[in-house]
Amino acid sequence: MLKIPESTTRDDIVAIVERHGADRTSLIPILQDVKTAEHEISDEAMQIVADLLGIHPVEVYSVATFYAFLHGATEGRYVVRLCGTLSCDFAGKTAVAEALRSALGIDFGATTDDGVFTLEWASCVGMCDQGPALLVNDRVFTRVTPEKVAEIVAQYRGKAADDARQDIVTARNELTYASIAAGAGLKAALALPRGDIVDTVSGAALKGRGGAGFPTGMKWNFCAAEKSEHKYIICNADEGEPGTFKDRVILRDFADLVFEGMTIGGRAIGASMGIVYLRAEYAYLRAHLNDVIHQRREAGLLGANIGGIEGFDFDIVVARGAGAYVCGEETALIESLEGFRGEPRNRPPFPAVAGFLNHPTVVNNVETLASVACIFAKGTDWFKGFGTDKSTGYKLFSISGDCEKPGVYEFPWGITIADLLKEVGGGGAKAVQIGGASGVCVPARDFARRLAFEDIPTGGSVMVIGPQRDLLDVAENFLEFFVEESCGQCTPCRLGNAQLLDGVELLKSGACSAAHLADLKALGATMQVAAKCGLGQTSPSAFLSIVGAFADDVTTRPQRA
């Protein structure tokens, strides 16, 4: 029997557990609330939670220590998280970091003596178009300057409450979503038999917008054909890929379309529950999403017998992520929803067969689901009128870095990099990083290439790299990210990324021999095939493309003394 020490916090924890339910799937929400209430998750708290959930304390410890927003250590009332992504780097992150250190009198990873502030790095807070960005608890600050740091710190020193609701203005061009009448897609879809819903999505040749580009209709087809009493549709709103922030805009401005897409998907596959997995860094969107869900319930668009269809019951809940990039990977996301560490699973079985709680589950990106609603509102021919044969429709691109007009832009698939750069004032770029940290670095001589599944596929992140930048800094930034975010389950990724990062340091100091570079390239190639999940399979891509396309530059650095 576990011995529970007496504690003043036990009653609070009991109340938290009662609120969420004493179930393993509630473990992360429980720990999130404990952390908010106590500013730490003490050993004692972990023991109490374990006892109430009937699991071993080490299970609680292993989960609490996995997630950046949970880890056990005591934190200040306000946790300041400065974004470390490349775009924030380009925008002046280093000076802001220095200003934070001096204003708070602490280094990163530390808490002020008065217990008011903790200072940490964040991997990417999804504000890449308006960096440098930082979070103070759930609130986001953008275009932060060293001067603004003093203001922010003073504001929190003098203030108790933290208003998490926020409006963030993002530059954009005209988005098709704005022209779609709310409700039209759902109405059209619910008039169809389930099989026809799937076939319409397949007919539109919609491919997933989350990065991998898997045909959405096919995923739905298999899940719909599976027999199970319970099925789930999950909206992947983890958007952790550095340089990606289009889902944030969709969730803020077109949440109804996302929920319509989920409801249509729920009807097609036979699910009665939809879950939005919202990244911790977007906590300020949560209240808005819950409002929209509430309004939809009131309007009969969620709940029992939706659209007058007897037995079509469907509802949506929003689950909070806890700060782990790998949880965007669909099986890690499911592990996280089940209350475990976000460690990717082996496949098969695929989530469409055995996903959330072992039931058939579809995981789709936010933008994929919004596109589904548009396809039903306007028709497959309309949708296929955009893009190319193999990449139908339009895509939102998150554009940041060295350009005049960073923001979220819609273009049809197939646009060349050169044309895209023209739209955002990115002339003079020496390279663009397509697809985020896990994507590829494309040199200016290849700007005639197209963004499409048949040429350069992407989840939509475009980071413009100006002539003044050092590409080894770019590779270093991404590899630091992967070293931090690797879940550590498999060796190629856990050790490989650290080796590549070492290699970048050697290249920078002119101390990387040709033979060692060849080994590093071979290591990268091995990771691409041997890593367990997409994280480790794609993490060497930026490094490999940079040392490939910019060999003359990166291999000729003068040797440092």
Place this chain on the structure above:
Amino acid sequence: MSKILIVDDDPDIQEACRLVLEKEGFQVGCASNRAEGLRAVADVKPDLLILDVMMEEPDDGLTMARELRRQGFTEPIIMLTSVNAAMGLTIDRDDEMVPVDKFQSKPVEPATLVAQVNELLGL
């Protein structure tokens, strides 16, 4: 003489089914993908269809079965497939999503296939 159409991208399966069924006196035609299969159904007007699932796309057979039913094709369909083993699925026939008359996993004994065909054709 009943006409049977086999839609499968594997020429060995086509050939094996053809041999077995021709021996039973059936007239047998073959198609190798969804588009060809749909054309052949329109041309040949088969009395029974033997349909694979994983062809050019891994879900082609599911999509094609529904497409045919939408078009008003009412003749029996035997879904002959290894999709469950290949993808770890547990699919079976159902009116909404898998509108076929028999769902048969590969490999199948010739006698079983013949018995299913005879049963569905009322022979």
